[in-house]
Amino acid sequence: MKNIILYSLALLGFFSNNLLWSAEKPPNIVLIFADDLGYADLGCFGSTTIRTPNIDSLARDGIKLTNFHVPQAVCSASRTALLSGCYPNRVGILGALGPNSKNGIKDAENLLPEYLKKVGYSTAIFGKWHLGDSAQYSPLRHGFDTYFGLPYSNDMWPNHPTAKNFPPLPLRQDDKVLELNPDQSKLTGWYTDRSVKFIEANKNKPFFLYMPHSMPHVPIYASEKFKGKSNQGLYGDVIEEIDASVGTILETLKKHSLDKNTLVIFTSDNGPWLSYGHHAGSKGMLREGKGTEFEGGVRVPFVARWPGKIPASVTSNEPTMTIDLLPTLVGYAGRVVQAEPKIDGKNISAIIEAKPNAKSPQEAYYFYWGDALHAVTSGKWKLHFPHPYLHIIEGGSDGKPGKSEIRKIELSLFDLDADITESKNVADQNPDVVKKLQILGDKIREELGDSLTGKKGSKLR
Structure with a gap:
């Protein structure tokens, strides 16, 4: 009788632990990062000419942060902040790294995918890396299981309108070059297709999908399906194709019953590159754009959805920044960021979840x-x-x-x-x-x- 009781208690403990694990199962994380998107380029941020129903749905079903910033309004520096949780100056990456750069993200830095991988996440990046293009700076050395995309900005190629000394632009799969000077009108579609396959291959375990789109950084390209379809020329076509990509990701999550336990975030690396006129986005009422530290350069749209965790149709104007995402997302995965090396970001989960009276944890x-x-x-x-x-x-x-x-x-x-x-x-x-x-x-x-x-x-x- 005693053995039966002990066996029953053991079974009860087993099922209790598994139920607890199931209740606390860490979320899948999808982080979509546009390139040079204007603050006013999305419907949910005021655009009346570009149709973005899928991104708008993230705001409708989740939260919109209207006071979200990047610390430097330029490519590599901004991505460094996002993935390291640090001001880019602290870790030694400034500006936009060019081809064959001797600089890049250091092994000593603990990036977001590295934290997530240690707790069982599958990790992927499909898009623009831009934290160093040599082997030692490869995404595969810094927490990502797989990588497809461009190592740096899509204008760093022989067809640049003013600088003619760039080498051919490589399209990479992991650490192999698939082709040079790829057809850029296919980039958004390629990133989307691989993202769908990644989600389907990892639907039974936690995953981190990072989609740093190459667009709408110049030169801008849209696929034949979207070319000429928007009300704002080629730039509008590009944004509407990115929006459709977001829609495909959301549909895939729903198809595999993953949407309820997936945090989806959409934001941008900086504001619009106004020098390029109608090939650039809209800063709305903000001052200046990319390349400046005025609001038009550093304030970017941010929307996030996580059903059951983030209330629907809420807006926060609390100050927040990309450096805060690493500790926040690591926290959602059940970990705490280690004390050293020091990071600058702080957990903003209370703001993202629209907790009552949630305030920015940062003094400045x-x-x-x-x-x-x-x-x-x-x-x-x-x-x-x-x-x-x-x-x-x-x-x-x-x-x-x-x-x-x-x-x-x-x-x-x-x-x-x-x-x-x-x-x-x-x-x-x-x-x-x-x-x-x-x-x-x-x-x-x-x-x-x-x-x-x-x-x-x-x-x-």
């Missing part, structure tokens, strides 16, 4: 251009330190850049809640706020440096 966010500290935000306030910036006088046409000039902004304070256009300097009226933000600026200069003031950072890796 910092915005660099290269190694120069341009601005700091804290709450609704944004302080620009004196710095030069590139202003687009006239956008180009048909894939060619337009006219630009260097301008300079002096010390300027903006109330982003009242003045999202960054057009009214209120520094004189708020000296205490200016002083507080200057102190925060001095603090980050100690760690990350600032070429504008000649400060060398003490915490650079």
Whole structure:
């Protein structure tokens, strides 16, 4: 009798543990990262000309963050922040790395896919990597099981409109080159097809799917199915094809009953590259665009859906940034980010889940251009330190850049809640706020440096 009782208790423990595991099963994560998308290019962010019903559905069924930022408005630096949880300056990646770059993401950095892989996730990247193109910087060395796409930006090829010294552009499958100078009108479709196959192959275990689209970075291309179908020319065609790709991913998740336990995020690496005129997106009311640390460059659309976890049709204007996604997603996977090496991001799950009174866990966010500290935000306030910036006088046409000039902004304070256009300097009226933000600026200069003031950072890796 005693043995029967013990056996029964053991079975009860077994089933209880499995039920608990099932209830706490970590979510699948799909992270879709557009390239150079304008803040106002999506229907759910105000576009009236580009149709994005699938991305809009993520906002309708989940949350929209209207105050979400990147720390540098350029390719490699932005992706570094996303995957490392660090300001890119801290880990030594600035700007946009070119072909055969001697720099790249270091082995010592713990990237998001590495954390997830350690707890049983299958991991894949289909799209643009841009954290170093040599073998030592391969995605396969940094947490991804499989990779298909471009090692850097799609304009870094012999057909660039102004720079003719780029080598042929490689399309890679894992660490093998499949072809050179691929037909770019097929990229979005290729990324989508492989994503579907990856989801289907890993439907019985947790997976992390990272889709950093090559588009709408110039040169822009749409497939024959979408070419000429939008109300905003080729650029609109490109965005509507990306939206259709999102729709295919959502349909695949639903088909395999994965949608209820999958967190889907859609955002962008920076704002629109305004120099390219009608081949660039819309910044809406924001000031400037890609290549600047004004809101048009660093504020990007963000939508996320996770049925049962994120309430439907909610919006948050709490300040957040891509550096915060790593600790947040690692937390959802049941892990805690290790103390060393230090990261800058903090968990924003309370904001993403629209918890009552959820606030940003960060005292401030910092915005660099290269190694120069341009601005700091804290709450609704944004302080620009004196710095030069590139202003687009006239956008180009048909894939060619337009006219630009260097301008300079002096010390300027903006109330982003009242003045999202960054057009009214209120520094004189708020000296205490200016002083507080200057102190925060001095603090980050100690760690990350600032070429504008000649400060060398003490915490650079």
